[in-house]
Every structure is written in structure tokens, then in C-alpha cells.
Amino acid sequence: MTVFRNIVLLGCLFGYEAVLAASTEKVDARIDRGETTVGLDYRDFEDAAADAVQSIIASGAVNNPAGGRYVMMISRIVNDTMQRIDTDQLIKKIRIELLNSGKVVVTTAVSGAGAEDSASFDVREDVRGNDEFDQSRVQRKGTLVAPDISLSGKIMQRNISVGSRKQQVEYYFQLSLTDLETGLATWENEFPIIKRTTNRRAGW
Amino acid sequence: MKNILRVSALFIGSLMLAGCKTSEAFNSHPNVVVYGSHIQIERVSDHALEGGIKQAVVTGKSTARHDRPIRYRALWSDSEGRPIKTVVSTWGEMTLAGRRPFNMEFVAPGNRARAYQVEIEVLEEN
Numbered sequence: 001m002t003v004f005r006n007i008v009l010l011g012c013l014f015g016y017e018a019v020l021a022a023s024t025e026k027v028d029a030r031i032d033r034g035e036t037t038v039g040l041d042y043r044d045f046e047d048a049a050a051d052a053v054q055s056i057i058a059s060g061a062v063n064n065p066a067g068g069r070y071v072m073m074i075s076r077i078v079n080d081t082m083q084r085i086d087t088d089q090l091i092k093k094i095r096i097e098l099l100n101s102g103k104v105v106v107t108t109a110v111s112g113a114g115a116e117d118s119a120s121f122d123v124r125e126d127v128r129g130n131d132e133f134d135q136s137r138v139q140r141k142g143t144l145v146a147p148d149i150s151l152s153g154k155i156m157q158r159n160i161s162v163g164s165r166k167q168q169v170e171y172y173f174q175l176s177l178t179d180l181e182t183g184l185a186t187w188e189n190e191f192p193i194i195k196r197t198t199n200r201r202a203g204w
Numbered sequence: 205m206k207n208i209l210r211v212s213a214l215f216i217g218s219l220m221l222a223g224c225k226t227s228e229a230f231n232s233h234p235n236v237v238v239y240g241s242h243i244q245i246e247r248v249s250d251h252a253l254e255g256g257i258k259q260a261v262v263t264g265k266s267t268a269r270h271d272r273p274i275r276y277r278a279l280w281s282d283s284e285g286r287p288i289k290t291v292v293s294t295w296g297e298m299t300l301a302g303r304r305p306f307n308m309e310f311v312a313p314g315n316r317a318r319a320y321q322v323e324i325e326v327l328e329e330n
Contacts, residue, residue, distance in 0.1 A: 033327075043294075050294045054311035063255040093291050100290065101314035103255070 038169060038197050039083050040155075048173040048191045049093035053101075056094075061177050061187035062103040062149070069105045072098065073147035075178070076112035081157035081171065090173065094151070107147050120144060149186070150178045159202065167202045169195045235260070240326025242268035243300070248322070258312040260320050266300040273299050273327040278310035280317040288317055297327075 027034065029042065056062055064070050074095070077087040098104040108117035115121055124141075127133045153175035160168045170192060177187040233248045244267055250260040260278060275295045280288045290313035300306055310320065 046291055046294045047296065050292045050296070053313070054292055054309075057255075057257055057313075058253055058259060058309075058311045060254040097291050097313060101257070102316070103314070 036195065038195055038201050040081070040085060040171060040193070042089070044171065044193050045089045045093065048193065049090055049097065051191050052090075052094055052173070052175055052189065053097040055189050056098065056177065056187055057101060057103070059187045062098065062101070064103075064148075069103060070148045071145050072104045072106050072177075073110045073150045073180075074106065074112065074116065075150040075152035077152065078154040081155055082159075083157070085155060087153075087155065090155070091151070091153075094175075104149075107145060109144050110147055112150075112152065147180055150180055152176050152178065161199075162196060165199055167197060167199055169197065169202055171195075235320060236262060236322045236324065238324045238326075240274070240324070240329060242266060242272075243274075243324060243326065246305075250320070253311070256315050258317060258320070260310045260312075260322065261307060262310075262322055262324075263305065263307040265305045266302060268300070268302050270302045271299050272302075272329070273297060274324055275327060276308055276322065276324045279321045279323065280312055281319045281321075282316045283318045285319070288313055290317075 029046075032043070062070055062072075072095075074091055077091055079085045079087055095106050099106060109115050109120040120139075124139055127138050129135075153173065156172040156174065158170040158172075160170065162168050171194075173191040173193070175189055175191075176185045178184065179186050233245050235248050236245050238245065243264060245262065245264040247263045248260065250258055253259050266272065275297045277293050277295045279293050280290060282288060292311065292313045298306075308322070308324075310322065312320070
């Protein structure tokens, strides 16, 4: 009898796994109308990035009066939410769009947390003066381009009780563009995303 | 009694037909396609911002009695009609208040964006 029960239980387990496997589907992000999540998902980052890019471009803050492109560095982006977020989910989208707009080019040699890509310094330190390398092709001193503007920001979260059973989860994407010559913020904006859900679903 | 049943059957049948009706797309302006009903496009304009980037503005009115959720986006293309893949073409969502005007603004993703097509889709017909 016990053997029979174990076989039935095993069968149920495999059946459940099979159902789970069959329910996995690839999402087409361009038309996805899946259920809204309590936490931040890719749609929230896309919305915030789309709004931010349009706002930056419309403000004229990336129009270089001297002509040509501004060189932008990515400064500190703080995650002040209760979730583990890679802030690049937001910033990378903005960078790509600003680069494609033809108005901005981003430096990876300087960022809020040191060089984003240390290769610019590695090649100078390791290769310069090394007889094994053709020195005529080694990067010269003083060729790195300093940034003109910096992008900084913060992602905030606030949880507010709505009655005894619901919660309102408020996310704020706050971004600033600073002119590094003057230290003045030439563009600032805030993009709120508000979600309301039951206490049970907001499990943090 | 038979008449009541017939009228009820007709009523239920018409409701079912209305439920099965698919939302139709219509162009009320060459640059705007609306998927759904009770949306009146009143004006579509575009101008160049400082730096030569295009901005499009769509104004219209919801002629529905109730508030309805919609989603909208602008698809941009270059001078040769090639679509530009950009995050600014992500669907945005908003609720159109019943019998109230609305406006939408779209900023092009760069100077190479020359033409645009705005799509408005009603998510829940009342």
C-alpha cells in the first residue's frame, strides 16, 4: 500500500513539474500586457527610460552650443528601494538612446565609482614603455577626453498602507544632468511609478 | 410569454454579437491610427525643437461616457522610411476621462527621425 502511495505521489510530482515546464513562455516585450508586478519589472524601467530620454532631449540640455556631442559620464545612481536592483537596467537604456540621438557620447574612463572600463588606464600603464609593444601605436599621454556633463540619480521606494488590507508602493526615479564646468544642474526630473496591491503580495 | 422569450433571446444575441465585435483600426489623421472606438483626434502637429529634433503633439477627445484605459506610442522612421528601434517607442498607458479632451506629446529619438506614426489602442471598451 505504501509503495502504491509513493508511486502516486511521485506521479503527481512529475505531473506538476510537467505543467510548470509547459507553462513557460517567451515574452514579446514589444506587445507584452502581462500582469503588473509589485516590484519593479522591465516595463517600469522602459517607461522611466523613455520618459527620461524624451524629457532630456526636449529640454535642450544636451544641445552643445559649441557644436558636436557632449561627453557624458555616469555618476552615482543610488538604489534606495527594498529590492536588489542593478541600476544599469535604467541607465543603460538612457545611455544607448542618448548615444543614438547623436547628441551625447558616454565616457567609460570616468564614472562615479572610478573607471567603468579600466582598459583605458590598463593599456597606458601596462603597455607604455614596454619594449614588447610597438610604442608608436601606444596611446599617447593626454588623449583621454574629459566629460562635459554627468548623469546622476536615485531610485526611491515608499510603502503606504491603504486601509487594513492594501498597500500603495510608490517608486520614484529621480535623475539630474550636471554641467561639470559650472556644477549646475541643467536638467532634472522625477518619474513616479505607483502601484497598489494587497498586503500579502507586497511581501517585504 | 413567447414574445418575452423572443425579445430576451434577441437581446441576449445582440449582446453576444457586440461582445464578439473586434476593435477596428481607423485613421482619422494620416499620422494617427486608433484601435478602438469613441476617440476623436482633433489636431496633430509637429515642430522642430532646439537642436532640430522633432516633437509631435496629438490632441483629441474621448467621446465615451466612462473613463477608459488606453495605451499609446509613436513609431519613428528615418528619411528613407526605415523604422528606428528606440525605447521612446515603448507603449505608454493612460486613462482617458469620459467626454474629456486629452493630449499626447512625443519627442523623436534623434535628428535622423523624420516621420512618425502614432498608435492609440483602447484597452477596455465600455
